[in-house]
Amino acid sequence: MKHSLIFVATTPFAVNAFLRTHLLALARTYDVTLCVNTTAYPLVEEITHVVRVRHVDIARKIRPWQDLRALFQLLRCFREIRPSVVHSMTPKGGLLGMLAARLAGVPWRFHTFTGQVWANSTGGARRLLKAIDRLIAALSSRVFADSASQCRFLENEHVVQRGGVIVLGNGSIAGVDLTQFHSDTVVRAMLRAELNLPDDVPVFVFVGRLVRDKGVFDLVEAFAAVNAKNQQWALWMIGPDEDGIQAALQERGNQLGARIRWFGSTTTPERYMAAADVFVLPSYREGFGSVVIEAAACGIPSIAYQIDGVIDAIVDRKTGVFVEKGNVRDLADAMIWLGSDNNARTALGEAARTRAVREFSSSAVSAAWLDFYAALFKAAV
Structure with a gap:
């Protein structure tokens, strides 16, 4: 029986840019579902061919009622599918995804930090957004970052404990698809x-x-x-x-x-x-x-x-x-x-x-993701 993985992101723009190659690679071995706001931007068509896509009404900015509705949509999805893993990206996707996964009792909860929206903020806005990232980290079983310097930043800002965040491969979220990006x-x-x-x-x-x-x-x-x-x-x-x-x-x-x-x-x-x-x-x-x-x-x-x-x-x-x-x-x-x-x-x-x-080829970075999940499930046997 295939392990079930659910990925949560706010917009298809981020999915197309950062998750496409990973989703395609992981879908060969696992049952993969993507929860994303499908009205915000068009998804790359090849993703929809191999991954189950669920629309969730996630907004990029703070929208209390819409955020609450999205939380319940995620909670309902997780209880229905009962995944082994929920893996979130983007700030709002991370907050709602990790909270819903914790409430649904999902055993492994992962979040990837891809840059902090509060890095250049000051005052109350910085404290609030930073507190949200701390909450995401606390709700997660494991957190990742896409660069070594970002790991140091998160540790120095006390968002995570020392050694509490890792990078898969040499860095970047998705690497680069050399069949798509090349001189021409x-x-x-x-x-x-x-x-x-x-x-x-x-x-x-x-x-x-x-x-x-x-x-x-x-x-x-x-x-x-x-x-x-x-x-x-x-x-x-x-x-x-x-x-x-x-x-x-x-x-x-x-x-x-x-x-x-x-x-x-x-x-x-x-x-x-x-x-x-x-x-x-x-x-x-x-x-x-x-x-x-x-x-x-x-x-x-x-x-x-x-x-x-x-x-x-x-x-x-x-x-x-x-x-x-x-x-x-x-x-x-x-x-x-x-x-x-x-x-x-x-x-x-x-x-x-x-x-x-x-x-930084996408195949090398995706291989690092596949190795991580293979080791995770092997250790759980």
Whole structure:
């Protein structure tokens, strides 16, 4: 009889980005159910073919009545399926998933931390959100993080005890799918032709949720300074407008004369990475920065703020460039340097791809997850 595993996440966006390869691998051995808010974003179709999907009305932000309804939906699901394991991701998914699993008597309860929403908060908001993460850890049988630096952060902030959080494999939640993310000169030529953009024009690309914590306003400001000196250079912004800030970002970019193209959500970010030259992630908080190694697998280097999580994804001046968090001027200077120096760009990009293939392939990370679950169930026999 197959062991039953239930994964809980808030939105399909996180599932598509972080759990897809693991769910597909685990479903070959175990009975896997995914609990997620299916109305928030489309799930990758291949997940729905091998995993049982349950809609749960989880909201990203605090919504007391909706949160209570989602808790009861999860509790009902867990009591019906009686899983061996509930494994949660995302803050709200972790709080509701671990609480419902504890109430339902699920024997193994796991949560993966992927970056702390309170890391840059202050005052009461920080204390509340930090307390929620402590509660998640207390309700869990075991907690994971997706980078070594995040483990240290959680321990130093007393969210978990020393040694109470581990990383599977070399880090990252999902690794990078090398069949999806790779250099592709044909795609590069086709997409640039569609956009009427010559091959020798440097393109910077951002892929992620359009939220303030991702440093997107800093990026617009920095690129405006870049465009003032290099008017033909381009910035592509790809990702869902989850906080409703795209209009304000576009207005600011237009005021500053920045040459920015907005593409919205996509299920094929690799097309834009393959056609771009430099990935930029001025994020103020990250768990690991999986998108950095996806860009690396496509053969392009990254420029990022030097923060916990991302410091495990980039080797400074070897696979990318670090900039002090919040330093917009240095961010612009780094973009100008890599945009101007084709040799440096190529060398960093090749080194980034080599490291991504060697250390962070999705198959290697999924193997670490499979090994963990196999050892867990073997020890329980």
